[in-house]
Amino acid sequence: MRACLASAAILALLVPASADAQSGRIYRWSDLNGSTRYSDRTEGHATQGGIAEIPIRVEPAAVARLRFEHRDGRHLAWIDNTLGGPIEVMVHAVPGTTPASDPPLPARATVPSGQGVVVAVLAQATGLRVEAIPGSPSAQPRDVEYGYPLGTAALRITQAWGGRHSHADAGNRHAVDFAAPLGTTVLAARDGVVMQTEGSFDDAAPDDPDALERANFIRVLHHDGTMALYAHLQPGGVHVRVGQRVRRGQAIGLSGNTGRSTAPHLHFVVQANRGMRLESVPFRMFGPRGILRFSESIGAGD
Incomplete structure (x- = not known):
């Protein structure tokens, strides 16, 4: 196991809809009209055609989410913390771009549990890259x-x-x-x-x-x-x-x-x-x- 386990922010989160989806399974089957269908469940499909399991890659859950809010001609870049504890984030410009930002990118912030903070204010919404690490940088380990x-x-x-x-x-x-x-x-x-x-x-x-x-x-x-x-x-x-x-x-x-x-x-x-x-x-x-x-x-x- 590495220290980065589940620490990098993922900005698109797959939310499984069933136990099958949670284990990374999607099924392809044909309905009565011969049309191809896809589902994370097998119930009720066995009589409608053969079921083929299609392997999919389930990604780790997101640590942080990026969203933009348009206000007074500016674009506020929010980071929402999805964890039950604080996270530290760093927001970078996408390579090859230099968007005007206050503060200048890369911007860094600590986000409390279940909350969101404005990390940067940009002249226009643009692609950003987000790094997120669980925990507060002010942690003081005790001898326990x-x-x-x-x-x-x-x-x-x-x-x-x-x-x-x-x-x-x-x-x-x-x-x-x-x-x-x-x-x-x-x-x-x-x-x-x-x-x-x-x-x-x-x-x-x-x-x-x-x-x-x-x-x-x-x-x-x-x-x-x-x-x-x-x-x-x-x-x-x-x-x-x-x-x-x-x-x-x-x-x-x-x-x-x-x-x-x-x-x-x-x-x-x-x-x-x-x-x-x-x-x-x-x-x-x-x-x-x-x-x-x-x-x-x-x-x-x-």
Whole structure:
């Protein structure tokens, strides 16, 4: 898992209409008149012709949305925050363009949870590129003991801090991969508010570089501004909603093997926004048999 997991803003959001659509399936079938139809459901179509499943690519949910408001001859560029916690955004001009803007582009802002802010005022509406990072850049991590994030007495770590396979970047340097059978209960390791969830992805794709951001996950915001990420959850394995308060030890989901993963496990990391970039934070944890002591090491998992 990389630090950028689900952090880049997507300005067009696909909202699945059913469980089939959430798992990335669209069906093509013929009606009684021989016309080709498309649906995210199979119910009622079997008697009307053969059904062919068409693979589609379900994209991660948007972190932020861009919209323009025309006012007094000017165009206000708003960024709306879709998460249950603050985000930091950077708005850029599309390469090759230099639109007149106040403030000049690129413009940067912090957007509170569920709110929108005017990031720039332009002479005319134009294409913009938006980057968005979860969390506030003013986060002040506290020294807190985290609980074990799995509902099992078994403990096997396949990759710890500094793991060469996928824990070498700043956002995951202090991540830990806990081996866990599919469907193992995932527990909140610390009190917080559910900030972001993703549960629409199906299978693991260990050899697909694009799969890094296609893992199911839960992001929980803590009081000090840090965020815990619980990743590679199974399809349908998100059991909390954005904005929900959770307590340490509360069941929040089910472990899985989605995204760029080679075996079932839970990827756990505490992150903080350090100014348009996520960095992992060292943490203390109490495990099934006492205090867990992590060190920079190389593991085989993820």
